[in-house]
Amino acid sequence: MGSKWEGRRGSCSSGCGSRRVGNIPYRFYFVEPHENADANRFAERLMGMKGVEEVFVTEGDYGFVVKARVSGEGKAENAHDCLSRRLGCSFGKATCHYQYKK
8 A cells, every 4th residue: 555645734635634553463353242231230341351452332233342452463363253252242343454534
């Protein structure tokens, strides 16, 4: 992905003034807790996990969106295994390659 675009302001074609921030090593996990789970306790458990930077309590198909920093592919899979083992609930994941900010 072209590094010449990273960090540029005003590169948004619609004039929104956004810029691309390069290579952010994050994974987002979309966690569906067990029925009747205490949202606050569950969020605190998630925040206590290594690499987890933010937890969003949401409404919809998933109850939580977890933002975790990843430093290497092997560690990314370890985080996935850890979530699966420690939480024992269903979840999905997405990898963030870079982001746009205003």
